[in-house]
Amino acid sequence: MNDRRSHEHMERIIVKTIYTYGLVLSMTSMTAGLLLKFITHDPSSGPADLVHLGAGSIPDALMVVGIGILAATPLVNVVALMQHWARHRNLRMAAVAATVTLTLAVAVILERS
């Protein structure tokens, strides 16, 4: 029972740490981009494009990177939990996390195709 509680505690620490870093990094990048856009009176307002970051202005690039980090945060959580469960031989939960990751990968593949 105590072993399970310590595992659950560890799971919460993993989730909280990744959420915190993901949120701080993304918000810093987005806020910096937004402020720069105001300060420099940057008129561009194109759609987000993670592949061609260099083609836009620096404020836009910062905002897009921030959005990208934010969007990646839940996925990083799932992958980190999968690794944690696999390391501790909780194969059922590791398989569940792997299935979620694979399903999200299918969404990306479907869109690209």
Next chain:
Amino acid sequence: MALLVGTGVVAGGLGALVGIGGGIVVVPVLVVGLGYDIRTAVATSLIAVVATSAAAGIAYADSGLTNIRLGLALEVPTTIGGIAGGLVAVSVAPSAIAGLFSMVMVVVSVLMWRHLDTHDLLSHDANSMSSPIRPSLLRGTYFDRTSRSVAYDPQRLGLGASISAIAGMLSGLLGVGGGFIKVPAMAMGMGVPVKAAAATSNFMVGITAIASLVIYFARGYVQPIVAVPVSIGIVLGALAASHATPRLSAVRVQRLLALILLLVAIQMALEALGGEVYE
């Protein structure tokens, strides 16, 4: 700009309080109030869903309310449903779906308001405390506002998985997190205490939103100048609201959820009647 940040603050606060992504506030305000294209609004909403989930998730992780294992187990059918919903969305009239959706939401909100009273929640918790010693893989425990340990074993996983798949499909069809379906499903169908259901749903909606967000990102519907101020506002609102949730009574949270469901129903009905919003 201030309007966009303000929209985010309100959406983030409501989203964190009841375990939904906040998209039900973001989409109508951006489209009806500020005149943005529906696709841009939905893409912004999906980013808002992820931001709400992350911001509120930090506080929920500390409280232990989030049942991470249950959330991920239900995410399997939810993400599959989300992809299926996205595929169906290109061939079915969205206004018809929105009309059906609004009727379902009215029924669920009435059920939430009338059937889940304090007595039900307390007796459920008491039963959970004296449940068999051998815990299930998905058992959840947390401390309530009187520092009493509350333990529960989610019931009827098949029902929860089926409803989660439907929630994921609706999420893919309508561009919302789907928490407004998942929370009542977990609370009423699976015997999960409503605050734990809200926190677990909050954890789930961030993951669910990614599948749809990938499509909007790839097709250029994400507008940073709109999404960034809304996201910053939503984080501020979600952080404030999630710190208030452990001090709120279960009845208040459930009633707030019922009101939100009614708002969703009205929004969906209006969109179904004025189908040009989708086109």
